[in-house]
Amino acid sequence: MKNCLSSLLPACVAGLLLSICHVAAAEQDLTFEAAWIRAMPPVMKMTAGFGRLHNTGTQTIELTTFVSPQFGDVSLHRTEFVDGVSRMREVTSLSIAAGQTVELVPGGYHLMLMMPVVPLAESDRVTLDMRADDGRVFRFELPVERR
Numbered sequence: 001m002k003n004c005l006s007s008l009l010p011a012c013v014a015g016l017l018l019s020i021c022h023v024a025a026a027e028q029d030l031t032f033e034a035a036w037i038r039a040m041p042p043v044m045k046m047t048a049g050f051g052r053l054h055n056t057g058t059q060t061i062e063l064t065t066f067v068s069p070q071f072g073d074v075s076l077h078r079t080e081f082v083d084g085v086s087r088m089r090e091v092t093s094l095s096i097a098a099g100q101t102v103e104l105v106p107g108g109y110h111l112m113l114m115m116p117v118v119p120l121a122e123s124d125r126v127t128l129d130m131r132a133d134d135g136r137v138f139r140f141e142l143p144v145e146r147r
Contacts, residue, residue: 029057030096030130030138035104037126039146042119049111049128049142050104055096063094065131072115074128079107088112093133120144 035051055061066074076091091109096102104110113126120126124144131137 028138029059029136030055030061032128032130032138032140032142035140035142036145036147037113037120037142039122039144040116040120045116046112046114047116047120048106049113049126050106051142052101052103053094053096054101055098058098060098061096061136062133063096063130064092064133065129066111067129067131068113068126070117070120070126071113072117074111074113076109077112078109122146 031052031054033052033054035049037049038047040047053063063076066076068074076094077088078091079086079088081087086107090112094102094109102109111128122144126142126144128140128142129137130140
């Protein structure tokens with residue numbers, strides 16, 4: 001009997017892990033495609049992040065908070081032109097309807113990552129959590145690139 005249980009244990013554990021991973025993947029209703037963080041010189045205290053946010057779910061996602069352990073502050077900004085002058089303004093939340101894509105690009109919506117904890121080099125990865133108003137957290141790993 002003991003030998004029988006010990007042979008079933010690895011299969012049970014594998015099945016449990018597979019079901020947990022499937023649930024986590026199913027709940028990830030937000031993708032961040034072609035995402036990247038701009039590489040910065042070591043003396044710079046801020047950089048920017050870009051990519052395409054896509055809501056694959058059936059409900060609107062309202063992003064309200066952005067956090068990274070590699071930066072003291074992360075926020076969403078939008079570049080606007082007012083009277084022919086480019087101005088960058090912080091955006092307090094971003095609503096993405098079901099099936100909608102929002103592009104984060106230079107000169108438009110973008111992430112501002114300020115106060116780096118350690119210098120980042122090209123090819124490093126930045127962990128970024130995007131929190132929704134309903135409590136969900138969407139975690140992404142973004143490469144640092146020089147473009």
